[in-house]
Amino acid sequence: MENDLLKIGSAYIRVSDERQDEYSPDSQLKKIREYAAKEGYLIPDEYVFYDDGISGKSTQKRNDFNRMIAIAKEKSHPFDVIYVWKFSRFARNQEESMVYKNLLRKKGISVVSVSEPIPEGHFGSLIERIIEWTDEYYLVNLGAEVTRGMTEKASRGEPTCAPPFGYVMKDKKYYPDEASGAANIVREIFTRYAAGEKQRAIAQSLGLSGVRTRYGNMPDNRWIDYVLHNPCYIGKVRWSLNGARAVSKLDFENENIMIVNGQHEPLISVDLWNKVQQMLDRQKKAYSKYARKSQTVEYMLKGLVRCGVCGSTLACNGTSGKEKVKCLQCCNYARGSCHTSHSITIPKIEAAFIEGLEDSVGKKQFTMVPDEPKKTDSTTIDYDKLIAVENRRLERAKEAYLAEIDTIEQYAKNKNEITERIAELKAKRDKHIVKEIDIDVFAKKVEKVVEYIKRDDVDAIAKNEALRTIIEKVVYEKAKGNLAIYFHDS
Numbered sequence: 001m002e003n004d005l006l007k008i009g010s011a012y013i014r015v016s017d018e019r020q021d022e023y024s025p026d027s028q029l030k031k032i033r034e035y036a037a038k039e040g041y042l043i044p045d046e047y048v049f050y051d052d053g054i055s056g057k058s059t060q061k062r063n064d065f066n067r068m069i070a071i072a073k074e075k076s077h078p079f080d081v082i083y084v085w086k087f088s089r090f091a092r093n094q095e096e097s098m099v100y101k102n103l104l105r106k107k108g109i110s111v112v113s114v115s116e117p118i119p120e121g122h123f124g125s126l127i128e129r130i131i132e133w134t135d136e137y138y139l140v141n142l143g144a145e146v147t148r149g150m151t152e153k154a155s156r157g158e159p160t161c162a163p164p165f166g167y168v169m170k171d172k173k174y175y176p177d178e179a180s181g182a183a184n185i186v187r188e189i190f191t192r193y194a195a196g197e198k199q200r201a202i203a204q205s206l207g208l209s210g211v212r213t214r215y216g217n218m219p220d221n222r223w224i225d226y227v228l229h230n231p232c233y234i235g236k237v238r239w240s241l242n243g244a245r246a247v248s249k250l251d252f253e254n255e256n257i258m259i260v261n262g263q264h265e266p267l268i269s270v271d272l273w274n275k276v277q278q279m280l281d282r283q284k285k286a287y288s289k290y291a292r293k294s295q296t297v298e299y300m301l302k303g304l305v306r307c308g309v310c311g312s313t314l315a316c317n318g319t320s321g322k323e324k325v326k327c328l329q330c331c332n333y334a335r336g337s338c339h340t341s342h343s344i345t346i347p348k349i350e351a352a353f354i355e356g357l358e359d360s361v362g363k364k365q366f367t368m369v370p371d372e373p374k375k376t377d378s379t380t381i382d383y384d385k386l387i388a389v390e391n392r393r394l395e396r397a398k399e400a401y402l403a404e405i406d407t408i409e410q411y412a413k414n415k416n417e418i419t420e421r422i423a424e425l426k427a428k429r430d431k432h433i434v435k436e437i438d439i440d441v442f443a444k445k446v447e448k449v450v451e452y453i454k455r456d457d458v459d460a461i462a463k464n465e466a467l468r469t470i471i472e473k474v475v476y477e478k479a480k481g482n483l484a485i486y487f488h489d490s
């Protein structure tokens with residue numbers, strides 16, 4: 001019996017305490033029924049499904065949701081549409097939503113959002129997905145207002161985050177930073193790369209001429225790479241559907257990043273940009289071929305040697321001379337941000353290191369590095385985790401300010417409070433408990449390790465493990481020809 005008046009639908013309602021602006025379940029149901037009635041659907045009470053007050057991320061406790069899906073799968077096909085107030089009430093991530101919608105579609109059941117009506121066809125399903133995306137973004141990141149604000153800004157081509165190097169922000173717009181010369185440095189980076197110079201060489205020469213990044217760091221090859229990949233310089237704005245933070249990372253291939261036309265003046269031409277992108281692609285392909293070929297080199301001091309100038313780890317970066325002796329080099333030097341080469345062959349540094357160890361044992365003199373605070377029952381607090389939480393808060397406060405939700409005064413207040421808390425947490429974390437050590441016992445221990453690492457029948461990985469039980473770090477100062485060994489006893 002087909003009768004227009006007897007089309008049966010169902011309603012799924014889920015409330016959670018995370019959104020303040022929400023209608024009560026009753027008024028949601030009322031709105032859903034009104035909407036359904038206009039489409040000729042009747043929603044009997046038995047097909048009103050309701051899940052209560054759980055956070056959107058947890059799907060396990062959605063008893064009524066599961067019951068609804070089970071009924072939907074029945075052969076009798078009791079209803080052919082599920083009405084929801086918002087898509088975010090139906091499923092809280094895109095994957096989940098797609099899985100259930102596909103399943104329901106196969107059964108001839110559609111999911112309709114009453115407050116987000118969607119046109120038919122491909123265009124409609126695209127919008128539907130964008131709505132799901134932004135809902136997911138809300139849950140993972142910020143308040144709904146921030147999302148809305150940023151989406152609007154991004155769609156208008158307005159900046160959603162702090163300006164990149166080479167621009168300044170004035171009246172919520174990016175302007176080329178000609179005053180400090182940064183805009184010209186961006187142009188220079190693109191031109192030099194297009195002329196065949198590599199990222200590392202560009203980073204090094206800019207660093208030596210006093211250029212610093214927006215955060216005051218020495219330029220390195222990754223920073224140059226980031227600049228070369230940033231479409232902001234041809235007048236585009238990037239916006240991440242996963243949250244603004246993702247944009248600042250080096251994931252320029254992230255599919256969730258939306259690129260729209262901005263309102264700011266480009267710093268370089270599209271021709272130059274295209275040429276550079278082609279070269280970057282070619283470079284990447286060549287590099288991945290090389291990376292596949294290269295093997296991991298094992299040596300006993302792996303990960304233990306630091307550069308005496310910048311503190312970065314020394315890593316094996318190739319071979320030297322006809323005999324192809326393996327060499328170590330400061331990682332930052334290899335990236336172009338440390339300007340003092342710390343190249344040394346592995347046999348040379350190993351010999352000097354063993355000599356240094358034996359000297360320490362002979363004199364019974366060890367430079368000890370304080371131990372990490374012991375996590376006893378009373379101090380099981382993970383301060384690093386707490387600090388990370390505060391840092392995230394700080395970022396959010398900044399985002400809220402940039403999205404024009406908070407005033408500068410509110411932002412300044414939040415920032416002050418959070419910064420104070422971070423300082424407090426750091427102070428608590430850094431209260432080291434320096435243990436008294438028995439020099440004679442420790443010297444014996446070191447002696448044993450020295451014997452072990454001098455053996456020929458032990459491999460480099462085992463030697464490295466043995467060393468890590470007594471060595472905190474080895475600092476190599478090439479200029480002084482000095483190797484400083486720092487011990488720990490734990």
Ligand SMILES: [Zn+2]
Pocket residue numbers: 307308309310311312330331332333338339340342
């Ligand atoms: Zn260095």
